Amino acid sequence: MIRDITIGQYYPGESWVHKLDPRLKIIVTLVFIVALFLVKDFVGYIVAVAALGIVIGVSKVPLRFMLRGLKAIFIIIIFTFVLNMFMTGGTEMIRLGPIAITYEGLYRAFFMGLRLVLLIIGSSLLTLTTKPVKLTDGMESLLGPFKAIGLPAHELAMMMTIALRFIPTLLEETDKIMKAQMARGADFESGSVFRRAKNMIPILVPLFVSAFRIAQDLAMAMEARCYRGGEGRTKLHELKFKKRDLAAALLTCLFLALIIQEQNIMAALMPTLASLASNLAGAL
Amino acid sequence: MGIIEIEDLVFEYKKDEEDSVRAIDGVSIDIEAGSFTAIIGRNGSGKSTLAKNINALLLPDGGAVYVDGFDTRDEEGLWEVRQRAGMVFQNPDNQLVAAIVEDDVAFGPENLGIPSESIDERVRGALMAVDMYEYRKKAPHMLSGGQKQRVAIAGVVAMRPKCIVFDEPTAMLDPHGRSEVMEIMKRLHADGITVVLITHFMEEAADADRIIIMNEGRVEMDGPPAEVFRQADRIRALDLSVPIAVELAERLRRRGRDIPAGIIKMEEMVEYLCQ
Numbered sequence: 001m002i003r004d005i006t007i008g009q010y011y012p013g014e015s016w017v018h019k020l021d022p023r024l025k026i027i028v029t030l031v032f033i034v035a036l037f038l039v040k041d042f043v044g045y046i047v048a049v050a051a052l053g054i055v056i057g058v059s060k061v062p063l064r065f066m067l068r069g070l071k072a073i074f075i076i077i078i079f080t081f082v083l084n085m086f087m088t089g090g091t092e093m094i095r096l097g098p099i100a101i102t103y104e105g106l107y108r109a110f111f112m113g114l115r116l117v118l119l120i121i122g123s124s125l126l127t128l129t130t131k132p133v134k135l136t137d138g139m140e141s142l143l144g145p146f147k148a149i150g151l152p153a154h155e156l157a158m159m160m161t162i163a164l165r166f167i168p169t170l171l172e173e174t175d176k177i178m179k180a181q182m183a184r185g186a187d188f189e190s191g192s193v194f195r196r197a198k199n200m201i202p203i204l205v206p207l208f209v210s211a212f213r214i215a216q217d218l219a220m221a222m223e224a225r226c227y228r229g230g231e232g233r234t235k236l237h238e239l240k241f242k243k244r245d246l247a248a249a250l251l252t253c254l255f256l257a258l259i260i261q262e263q264n265i266m267a268a269l270m271p272t273l274a275s276l277a278s279n280l281a282g283a284l
Numbered sequence: 285m286g287i288i289e290i291e292d293l294v295f296e297y298k299k300d301e302e303d304s305v306r307a308i309d310g311v312s313i314d315i316e317a318g319s320f321t322a323i324i325g326r327n328g329s330g331k332s333t334l335a336k337n338i339n340a341l342l343l344p345d346g347g348a349v350y351v352d353g354f355d356t357r358d359e360e361g362l363w364e365v366r367q368r369a370g371m372v373f374q375n376p377d378n379q380l381v382a383a384i385v386e387d388d389v390a391f392g393p394e395n396l397g398i399p400s401e402s403i404d405e406r407v408r409g410a411l412m413a414v415d416m417y418e419y420r421k422k423a424p425h426m427l428s429g430g431q432k433q434r435v436a437i438a439g440v441v442a443m444r445p446k447c448i449v450f451d452e453p454t455a456m457l458d459p460h461g462r463s464e465v466m467e468i469m470k471r472l473h474a475d476g477i478t479v480v481l482i483t484h485f486m487e488e489a490a491d492a493d494r495i496i497i498m499n500e501g502r503v504e505m506d507g508p509p510a511e512v513f514r515q516a517d518r519i520r521a522l523d524l525s526v527p528i529a530v531e532l533a534e535r536l537r538r539r540g541r542d543i544p545a546g547i548i549k550m551e552e553m554v555e556y557l558c559q
Contacts, residue, residue: 217375218379
């Protein structure tokens with residue numbers, strides 16, 4: 001039924017990740033995305049995958065929910081993979097007529113694809129563990145400083161809140177209009193794509209009118225409840241930066257430092273590792 | 285002095301410069317604090333317009349409206365007026381703002397700038413007052429019409445108003461939802477809140493302690509229910525019906541039964557007949 005739909009893809013839970021301040025989660029997600037583009041080699045990817053894996057484990061969100069987000073961009077991932085594989089020059093591996101697959105190409109394609117996958121999973125982790133309402137609150141708070149240069153942070157957040165509230169209402173409305181038009185013989189299922197698109201007009205026009213009517217009613221109800229913009233407004237749930245948020249922030253810094261300095265660290269460790277390996281070989 | 289004073293109110297809907305429709309034409313009503321007043325009228329009788337004038341959603345073109353001593357035309361006192369005279373609208377879907385019940389109830393207090401801890405307390409109190417506390421984490425679209433309307437009432441109650449204007453709150457509800465909302469309304473009245481109920485259901489109006497009948501922008505009848513319903517013919521002449529109990533009493537009287545004039549509710553009638 002249309003009224004059972006869930007908005008966004010929030011996965012209810014009480015984990016440590018769920019409880020983090022939404023502002024922090026948004027920033028961490030951004031940091032993670034930037035970090036993915038700073039990764040240069042194999043070890044860097046191991047660090048990124050491990051970090052993401054740990055967060056997913058802590059969040060207790062089943063992996064299949066993460067992978068669901070990937071389905072939508074599956075084609076893009078394949079496209080990126082194939083493009084990188086064939087278009088990168090270097091040492092040839094296999095040649096099939098005019099196209100050649102190079103070692104460099106395969107390497108790059110693999111990492112580009114992995115980067116995209118991590119990108120999607122990382123950002124869907126944010127929406128999976130944060131209620132839409134909290135997400136909106138977090139965005140309002142983060143955009144707050146930009147009010148000085150004229151960014152309507154509160155208004156944007158209010159618009160999102162209202163949109164979230166009215167998606168189900170408008171869906172129900174669509175359902176109702178559709179049934180009303182079908183009862184009068186409208187046909188939405190058969191015919192060519194163009195024909196079907198054209199047949200949608202008798203739904204869209206009443207829906208539009210109805211949306212405006214709802215907006216007018218809502219505006220009046222909001223005014224009656226003393227709404228006068230963001231100025232002087234308080235919140236039922238104030239966002240509070242807690243100890244666990246600080247811990248998460250520090251861990252994020254550590255992660256970012258690891259990603260940036262990973263090559264230097266590896267270079268520093270290499271002689272030790274090499275000697276360790278030769279010692280081991282000698283002992284054997 | 286009443287909590288709501290309407291003095292010679294005139295209100296016109298302006299279509300353009302010249303053309304305007306006079307929705308309210310010289311209405312004077314004084315509503316006492318703690319009372320339960322029902323305003324009845326046909327569509328277009330000006331009853332909804334009157335309600336919006338009480339909440340300063342519409343401002344008078346002539347005359348004045350005072351809420352708890354504040355003139356609705358006074359910009360300075362606008363928020364005082366709206367906080368004191370809350371309003372519940374007809375459509376339960378179109379007056380809820382937030383995607384979660386408790387956030388919606390908090391909307392009014394948030395607008396008033398109440399500190400966060402007190403909002404929590406107010407939200408809890410208001411939801412308990414309408415028996416919706418257990419639904420506080422639910423999304424409005426999962427609730428029934430009557431439940432949504434009760435959440436809307438909680439949203440107004442959380443602002444701690446002295447008076448609540450209900451603008452046809454049951455018009456879009458099923459009988460079950462209707463009785464739920466009526467129950468809450470009576471309870472709020474018992475708690476000392478002044479209730480103004482705009483309706484076209486005569487049965488609901490019979491619960492009030494004063495009935496005002498509007499017609500073509502004017503007050504046609506005004507008095508306690510028993511007194512108003514005694515003039516059943518006059519009510520019918522205004523294209524309105526009378527409560528079933530009143531109708532029944534009238535017919536029984538025509539057949540020679542002596543039914544007391546005070547009977548206007550079905551329960552009262554049943555009790556009288558079963559004596």
